[in-house]
Amino acid sequence: MNNIPVADTRTFAIMGHTSTGKTTLVDALCLKMGLTDRLGSSANASSVADYTDEEKTRKISIFAKPFSATFASKSGKKTSVLFVDTPGYQDFFGQLLSASRAVETGVVTVDAVSRVQVGTRRAWRSCEKQGLARALVVTGLDRENADYAGTLAAIREAFGPKCVPVVLPLPGNTGVVDVMGAKTVPDAMAKQVEEARTQMVELAAETDDALIEKFLGGQELSPDELAKGLRAAVVKGGLIPVFCCLAMKDIGIVEFLEGVTRLLPSPADLPRKDAAGKPIAVSPESPLVAQVWRTVNDSFVGQLAFARIFGGTLKSDSEVYNPNKKTKERIGTLLLVNGKKQVPVESATAGDVVAIAKLKVTTARNTLCATGSEIICPDIVYPKPVMFQAVTAKTQADEDKIGTALSRVCEDDPTLEVERNKETKEMVLKGLGDVHIDVAVGLMKSRSNVEVTLSVPKVPYRETVTARGEGHYKHKKQSGGRGQYGEVYLRVEPNEPDNPEWFVDAVVGGVIPGNFIPAVQKGVVEGMVSGSVAGYPVQNVKVSVYDGSYHEVDSSEISFKIAGSRAFKEAMTKCKAVLLEPVMTVKVSVPDHFLGDINGDLNHKRGRILGMGPEDGVQVITAEVPLAEIFRYGAELRSMTGGQGTFEMEFCRYDVVPSNVAQKIIAASDKKKVEEED
Numbered sequence: 001m002n003n004i005p006v007a008d009t010r011t012f013a014i015m016g017h018t019s020t021g022k023t024t025l026v027d028a029l030c031l032k033m034g035l036t037d038r039l040g041s042s043a044n045a046s047s048v049a050d051y052t053d054e055e056k057t058r059k060i061s062i063f064a065k066p067f068s069a070t071f072a073s074k075s076g077k078k079t080s081v082l083f084v085d086t087p088g089y090q091d092f093f094g095q096l097l098s099a100s101r102a103v104e105t106g107v108v109t110v111d112a113v114s115r116v117q118v119g120t121r122r123a124w125r126s127c128e129k130q131g132l133a134r135a136l137v138v139t140g141l142d143r144e145n146a147d148y149a150g151t152l153a154a155i156r157e158a159f160g161p162k163c164v165p166v167v168l169p170l171p172g173n174t175g176v177v178d179v180m181g182a183k184t185v186p187d188a189m190a191k192q193v194e195e196a197r198t199q200m201v202e203l204a205a206e207t208d209d210a211l212i213e214k215f216l217g218g219q220e221l222s223p224d225e226l227a228k229g230l231r232a233a234v235v236k237g238g239l240i241p242v243f244c245c246l247a248m249k250d251i252g253i254v255e256f257l258e259g260v261t262r263l264l265p266s267p268a269d270l271p272r273k274d275a276a277g278k279p280i281a282v283s284p285e286s287p288l289v290a291q292v293w294r295t296v297n298d299s300f301v302g303q304l305a306f307a308r309i310f311g312g313t314l315k316s317d318s319e320v321y322n323p324n325k326k327t328k329e330r331i332g333t334l335l336l337v338n339g340k341k342q343v344p345v346e347s348a349t350a351g352d353v354v355a356i357a358k359l360k361v362t363t364a365r366n367t368l369c370a371t372g373s374e375i376i377c378p379d380i381v382y383p384k385p386v387m388f389q390a391v392t393a394k395t396q397a398d399e400d401k402i403g404t405a406l407s408r409v410c411e412d413d414p415t416l417e418v419e420r421n422k423e424t425k426e427m428v429l430k431g432l433g434d435v436h437i438d439v440a441v442g443l444m445k446s447r448s449n450v451e452v453t454l455s456v457p458k459v460p461y462r463e464t465v466t467a468r469g470e471g472h473y474k475h476k477k478q479s480g481g482r483g484q485y486g487e488v489y490l491r492v493e494p495n496e497p498d499n500p501e502w503f504v505d506a507v508v509g510g511v512i513p514g515n516f517i518p519a520v521q522k523g524v525v526e527g528m529v530s531g532s533v534a535g536y537p538v539q540n541v542k543v544s545v546y547d548g549s550y551h552e553v554d555s556s557e558i559s560f561k562i563a564g565s566r567a568f569k570e571a572m573t574k575c576k577a578v579l580l581e582p583v584m585t586v587k588v589s590v591p592d593h594f595l596g597d598i599n600g601d602l603n604h605k606r607g608r609i610l611g612m613g614p615e616d617g618v619q620v621i622t623a624e625v626p627l628a629e630i631f632r633y634g635a636e637l638r639s640m641t642g643g644q645g646t647f648e649m650e651f652c653r654y655d656v657v658p659s660n661v662a663q664k665i666i667a668a669s670d671k672k673k674v675e676e677e678d
Helices: 022-030 053-058 090-100 118-129 147-161 187-205 209-216 224-238 253-263 396-412 434-448 513-527 557-572 593-604 631-641 658-676
Strands: 009-016 064-070 078-085 105-111 134-141 163-165 167-169 176-178 238-245 289-298 303-312 312-314 318-322 327-331 336-337 341-345 346-350 353-357 368-369 385-391 417-421 426-431 452-455 462-465 467-475 484-494 504-505 541-549 576-590 608-615 618-626 646-656
Touching: 009 022, 009 090, 009 118, 009 253, 022 064, 022 078, 022 134, 022 253, 022 336, 053 434, 064 253, 064 336, 078 253, 078 452, 090 118, 090 289, 105 118, 105 147, 105 176, 118 134, 118 147, 134 147, 134 224, 134 253, 134 318, 134 452, 147 163, 147 238, 147 658, 163 187, 167 238, 167 253, 176 253, 187 209, 187 224, 187 312, 209 224, 224 253, 224 368, 238 253, 289 396, 303 312, 303 346, 318 385, 346 353, 385 396, 385 434, 385 631, 396 417, 396 426, 434 452, 462 484, 467 557, 467 608, 484 513, 504 513, 541 576, 576 593, 576 631, 593 608, 593 618, 618 646, 631 646
Parallel strands: 009 078, 009 105, 105 134, 134 238, 163 238, 504 541
Antiparallel strands: 064 078, 167 176, 289 303, 289 368, 303 353, 312 346, 318 327, 318 368, 336 341, 336 353, 385 426, 385 452, 417 426, 462 576, 467 484, 484 541, 576 618, 576 646, 608 618
C-alpha cells in the first residue's frame, strides 16, 4: 500500500481501562503523523477517533477504528504504522477482541492516578490469550495526585519485573528521557536511567546464546545486536516496554513512536497461524490470506468489511475465495480508512488494514484467500451476553422493519445476539450491558428508522412433577355419520432430565391398537406445552400408557390424540407439580473491598455462593443465581462498584422455584388468563 517492507511495518491496538487517555493518545498520534492538522478532543466532540454521533453524545469510545500512516524516525528510516483505537468500556469489549486480530501488539494505557484497574487487567489477559506482544503507556501524569513511581511499582506488582521503563518523565513533567537513545541525562535521573538501560541490555542478551556470552564476558552489544535482541525479547514476552506520554502537551509522542519502530514486532517477527496451526507466509508474493475483523454499515457506501492482510497481496478489482462460505467473492474498491477519511488504494499487503465495500457473502470473522486455497484463519471468540432485553416495535411500521434492523446491528457487532423465544413469544436482544443495548437501539433508529421499546424479558419457566399420578380420559363424540372415540389411561411420574425413553407403551391385550399409540404420544406432547401449575411447558416426566379402549369404526388418530392430551392434563393435577426456573452460573470479578457488598447482594437475589478466591489481582465469586434476578445485573454491578466489577454467566440448570416466589408467579399467570378470557 505504501511500498514499505513488511519488516518495517508496526501494528498495535491501544487498549485499557475506560478513561485512561486512549483516544487522547490516538488523537496526538494522528496529529504527529500528519493524519490531521489539529489536536482533537473527545471532551469537545472534535476527536478524529470518536467521530460517530453515538460517541460524541456519550463522550466515550464505542467502536474500534484503524489508522494508518508513515513515520520517519530521527535516523530518517520510514516505518509503516497501523494503530487501532479501542473502547475501554466493558460493554464494548468485543470491539477490543476484534481489533486484536488486526495487530501484533497490544499497547495498554495505565492512568498515573488510578493505576492498574479492572480494565487494565482485562486488556492484559486478552493480549496473553491471543499471543500478542505487549507494551504499556503511563498517562495522566499532568493530573492532580499523579505519581509515576507509584504507578510503575503497581505495574510491576501486577505484571512482573519484566515491565521496564524505556521512556521516563523528567522532573515536573517538562519532557521525557529516552532510556536507550538519550545522550544527556539530568544528574537526578542518572541512576534511574542506568538501571533501566542495564536491565534492557540484559533482557536483550538473554534472547540469544551468543549475545549472552558476549554480555557476560563484559563486552558491549552493538546497536544492531541490541535492537534485534530487544525486539526478540518483546516478541517472546520477556520484555514489556513501559512508555509515558502527556498527549495533550505533545510530550513523549515522538519518543513513543521511536520506541514503536525499535521495539515492537513486525508481522514478519510474529507471523500468524491458520486454524490448523500452520504459519501464514507474510511476504507480498505469498498466497493471499486476510481476515475480516469488523464490519460496519456506512451511510454513504453501504456495508464496509475491514480486512487485515496476514500474507500475500490483496488487489482492487480482483477475485478472491471465502473458504468459510465456500464461494468466490468479487473485490471492488479497496479503501484506506482514517477516521472519516476514506482513500481508494490499489493494493494491500501483510500488516495493512483496508475496508472493502459491498461484499456479497463475506461477514465478520470470515477469511479471504487466494482462489484455489482453503486456508481458514482462527475464529474470534467473544464473551457470551449477560444483559437481556425484550424488544417490541413502537408502531406497526416499525414492526414490519424490526427484524431487518436487528439483523443489521447484530451483523456489525458479534457480541450482540437476537433470539425469538418460542416459549415466551418475545424478541430478546442480548448484549454485554445496558449501555451496549442502548447503543444498539440508537443505531436501529439512526440507520433503519426503527423505534423500539425495551422491557425486562419474561422468564421461561417450566413445570415438572414430584410424585406419581394417573389420568384417564374417554373422548366420545357422535354427531351423525362416523363419530370419534378413544379412551386412554396413563401414568405420569418424575423422570431424569433429557431421558429419551420418557414415553412408554405399556398397553397389553390390544386394548389400544398399536397404530394409535403414536397419536396418544402426540397428544401427550401437546399437553406438555401447558402445565397445571401456571401454564408453562412441562419437562422431566415419564409417561406410561397402560390401558384404554377403542371402537372399530369411530376410533381415529385425532380421537386418541385428544384423549392422550386430556388424560395427561388430569394426571398432572395429581402429581404434585411444581414450578421450575432457569438458574445461571455467575462469575463476578471485583476488587477486594467490594467483596462483602457483592456477596450480600447475591444472597439477596436468592443466589447460592459456590466459592471465591483471588484471580489476576481481583476477587472472583462463583455463584448460582436465578435468571429472574439478574436480567439487569450488569447495570447494578457497575453502580455498586463504580465500573470496577465485571461478570459472566451461562445457563446451569432448571431448579424448583421456592413456594413464596412461586405463589406470585402463579397469581400473575391466573390474572393474565382472566384478562385474556375477558
